Amino acid sequence: MGITERKEREREEMRQLILEAALKLFLTNGFEKVSIRNIADEIEYSPATIYLYFKDKNELLFALHQRGFAKMVAEFQPLRLLNDPFEKLVEMGRAYIRFAVENPELFDLMFIMTAPMDKLDKEDWVEGDQAFGLLMQVVQECMDAGVFQQHDIQSTAMMIWSSIHGYTALFLRKRLGMFAECDVPVIMDDSFNLFCETLRKGL
C-alpha cells in the first residue's frame, strides 16, 4: 500500500515548503516582522494550513532552529582537519563568532531568542547537547596534550563557551554602543585573542 507512504512524503514536503518559505522571510525581514500570514502568503496557502503542519509558531521556530544547527555543524567540519588541539579550540571559537556575525537571525534563534525554547520539556535540546559535546571533546584533547591542566571538563567547556558566547550576545543585541562603531570589530578581535592567550597561559 504505497498510498500512505506517498501521503507521508507529501506531508513532509509540505513541512519543508513551509520551513523554506519561513526561513527565507525571516532572513530577509528579521524574525520580529514575519507573521504566520506572511508565510502563508509566500507559499500561497491559507494561514490555517500552517497549523496543520506545526502546532504553533514556536514549533515552527524550533524546526528552523534545528536547521541553524545543521548549518553550524557543517561550518565546523573543516576544523576536524586541524591537528593541534589548542588551535582547533581557537578556530572553533572564531567559527562560532563568525557564524553569529554572518547569520545573525539564525544565531539569534539558536542561542538567544526565548520563543523556540519555551515549549521544550527538559532534555529535548539534542542539537545544543551535541554541539557542546564537540566542544568538550576538543577541551579534553587540550588537557590530554598538556596544553591545559586537568580540570572538570564540563565546567571548563562551559567556561569557554560562555566566554565566547558573551561577545556574540552583546554584539547582536547592540550592547557595545560605548565603542565607536568602527572600533567594534577590532576590539572584539583583540579581546578574543587576549582570551585565547589567557587560556593558554592560565588554564
Added chain:
Amino acid sequence: MGITERKEREREEMRQLILEAALKLFLTNGFEKVSIRNIADEIEYSPATIYLYFKDKNELLFALHQRGFAKMVAEFQPLRLLNDPFEKLVEMGRAYIRFAVENPELFDLMFIMTAPMDKLDKEDWVEGDQAFGLLMQVVQECMDAGVFQQHDIQSTAMMIWSSIHGYTALFLRKRLGMFAECDVPVIMDDSFNLFCETLRKGL
C-alpha cells in the same frame, strides 16, 4: 510664574506613575505578557494617555531599562569597600551574575532584549557606558597592582565582561538544557571560579 513649574512636576509625576505601574506588571507577569492596555488599566487611564508621556513602547522600556541600571549600580556600591583589586573584580562578576539571576526581567531588559535599544542612535547608552567605565577602572587597578600584565584596557575589560555576560545570557535564555537542572548552579559556580583562577594565572 510657578504654574509652568507645577505642570512640569505633574508631568514628571505622571511619567513615574506609568513607569511604576509598568515595572510592577512586568516583574510579576514577564515582559512578553504586558501590553500598553494592561498598564493603562493598572493606573486607570486610557491607553492613549500613555502615548502623551512616551513616544512608543520602546521608549517606555528604555526608561525602565535606566531604572534597572540604577538598581544594579546601587548593588555594586558595597564593592567599593574592598581593597584588593582582584577581589573587587571577582566580586563584581559575582554581583553581575547574582543580579541577573535575581532580577531576570530587569537584566533581560538591560542586556538582552532588543526592544529598548532599537531607537537609540549611537552613543545614547550612558548607563552602559558608565557601568563599563567602572569595570575598566577595576581592571586598571588590577594591572597597576601587578595582578594582571599590562594590556589594552578596553579589550581586557571587554574580554572579562563578555565572559561573565555569557553565563547569564545562556542561563536566562534557557540554553543550558544539556545539564541536569540541579547541576546548573554548581556548574555555573565552578565555571566562574575557574575563569577567575585562569585570569589570575594567565592575564
Added chain:
DNA sequence: AAATTTACTGAACAGTGTTCAGTAAATCAG
C-alpha cells in the same frame, strides 16, 4: 456509486501597538 476520510480555507475571536478627532477642564487675555 456511495460513504468516508483527508486537506484545506474563510471567517471569526481576542488580543496587540498606535493614531486621531473630539471633549472637558484649566489657563490666559481683555
Added chain:
DNA sequence: CTGATTTACTGAACACTGTTCAGTAAATTT
C-alpha cells in the same frame, strides 16, 4: 468676570497579530 485658547485626556478606530473552527471540496475506501 467673560470669552478665547491651550492643555489633558479619551473612545473609537486602524491595521495588525496568533490561533481556532465550522464548512467544503477533493481523494480515497468501501
